[in-house]
Amino acid sequence: QKEVEQDPGPLSVPEGAIVSLNCTYSNSAFQYFMWYRQYSRKGPELLMYTYSSGNKEDGRFTAQVDKSSKYISLFIRDSQPSDSATYLCAMRDYKLSFGAGTTVTVRA
Amino acid sequence: NAGVTQTPKFQVLKTGQSMTLQCAQDMNHNSMYWYRQDPGMGLRLIYYSASEGTTDKGEVPNGYNVSRLNKREFSLRLESAAPSQTSVYFCASYLSTSGRAHEQFFGPGTRLTVL
Numbered sequence: 001q002k003e004v005e006q007d008p009g010p011l012s013v014p015e016g017a018i019v020s021l022n023c024t025y026s027n028s029a030f031q032y033f034m035w036y037r038q039y040s041r042k043g044p045e046l047l048m049y050t051y052s053s054g055n056k057e058d059g060r061f062t063a064q065v066d067k068s069s070k071y072i073s074l075f076i077r078d079s080q081p082s083d084s085a086t087y088l089c090a091m092r093d094y095k096l097s098f099g100a101g102t103t104v105t106v107r108a
Numbered sequence: 109n110a111g112v113t114q115t116p117k118f119q120v121l122k123t124g125q126s127m128t129l130q131c132a133q134d135m136n137h138n139s140m141y142w143y144r145q146d147p148g149m150g151l152r153l154i155y156y157s158a159s160e161g162t163t164d165k166g167e168v169p170n171g172y173n174v175s176r177l178n179k180r181e182f183s184l185r186l187e188s189a190a191p192s193q194t195s196v197y198f199c200a201s202y203l204s205t206s207g208r209a210h211e212q213f214f215g216p217g218t219r220l221t222v223l
Contacts, residue, residue, distance in 0.1 A: 004150070041217070042216060043198055043214030044198070045213075049211070088150060095156070095166070096153070098151040098152075100149060101150055
């Protein structure tokens, strides 16, 4: 079993919809929880991070962490075609462990 | 700042050939990483260097070697390439003393095909 599980999708939504992404994990030692965005044929870039449990909001993006359930989520409100990318969750103990990534397409 | 740069961008090898992937960063980061990305597998750590002069194995080190040439540069070598090493390779770096160890910066990747 992988340490971090993420549904690879793909996910296709109309412009303006809410995008909901999630990951589950098995390692209780994870303290930092990250979401990276990766555009086609580019390297990943950090989108948001959360320390321990709780919510964090940044513009149209909201990250949630539920350590009791070992479950993290990313919500994108009012999605735009420019949000079309692969979203990777990542978690850290002494190193980063990544999910497989979910490919999202926002249709204009 | 160029950030993290990788060369080459694309490479095709025949089975058994060797090659070195180059990575350099100009952000004065102390830690550097090599990952491979395969469909459905996410990013898997091959090797990392926590600081200049040190290297350690990651999750999938077999068939690879690394050299931390100096603080800026971290190379990945395939001694005898195999088709299973067909992948996209990413180099990343971060400043561990910043307390923001989650904030790794990635290069643009090298797409390698082994025939």
